[in-house]
Amino acid sequence: MSDPARFLNAFAQALAAMALYRDQHPARERAVDLAYQQLQDLQSDTPRPLFTFLGDEVVFGQIPLRELKAWDCGKRLAQAGIQRLEFEDRVGRDEFVGFLDEVLARLTLSAISTEARQMRRSSIRFGAVGLKGETDTAPEPLPTATIAFSLGEEADTLRWLQDEVQTKGTVPLLEAEAVVRSLAVAMHGGGGRQIMLPLLQLKEFDQYTTTHSMNVAVLSMALAEFLGLSTTDVRSFGIAGLLHDIGKIKIPLDVLTKPGKLTDEERALMNEHPAAGARLLLEVEEDLDLAVVVAYEHHIMINGGGYPVLHYARDCHHASKLVHVCDVYDALRTRRPYREAWSFEKTLGYLAERSGLEFEPELCAAFVRMMRQWEPHVALVADERAPVAAPAPSGAAKSEQAGVSLGP
């Protein structure tokens, strides 16, 4: 087999391993190492390898690779908008892994609209082939991507995931990871130079848990990144944020969307969601410790208030305290059946006021700083695919009916 074909095979295997295994899993590392090694070998002969994927055909430079006729990965790449792949220079392993991550995100859940399928990394380029279909030796430089977010596929996947949890009682972890990976890619859509905060806007009250969970995942990853945590930690905080309210699937929708004050019984049911979520996540075979802890602790205040009530005062996990701030921010910024959405300033004011009581002061201050700095990078996205709800519960339109009620 020729070097280019060997590289493409190893590349496809690395993508498969990354979809199957978590960060730092030996099988994943091995597959990535192998693909990286094949790329180095290839570049020792061809410093700037260029691949084109067109239907059944894989072209290397100008030469079709006939041995890859039946290789279906090329077709999948082309469908995901990657019709051309070019390595301009030697790439570092980290850069290569980041690139694989982006390709995988496109293959699993494309965060990128069909019109804007071009992207540029420092020395790896990939994107659509020009309309004329020319594969000149000196292709025109691809423009820097402008990415339009829809987040539709991510929201759909999360709805499906919540459904699975409800009907089967299991949490499909690979899909949760795929959503988080895709959100992470969307956050760095501009080629990694500038962060974006894609936040979903609530369409129907019954979609709140989906919209809110996506937003808490994005905000938690953003804050983790703002604090300088590693990529692996940022992703696990994202998973924890995405799944923090998973226990709510046990609560009837009419309680979740009730416009008025909850009865004692309903409140007790609502307050069970942290423990219920932790139990659900504990049953997932893979190691989800952080998500379990965050699901359990995200309503506990640093002064010991909140719920579930701890019998002995103890410190909560850093991730729980971080998700807690993001959770309350998103809840307040969103219109609920019993009140209107709060403004940006009012919400930040509330967080600052509750710093030291409800929120860890350092995390709270960091969050406020981050939002002030990154607010211009917030992209509000309508959840176009949200199913239209049954008629809203009576009185749903009346805001402030129950006064200010905080129920993230």
Ligand SMILES: [Fe+2]
């Ligand atoms: Fe919650």
Ligand SMILES: [Fe+2]
């Ligand atoms: Fe929440």
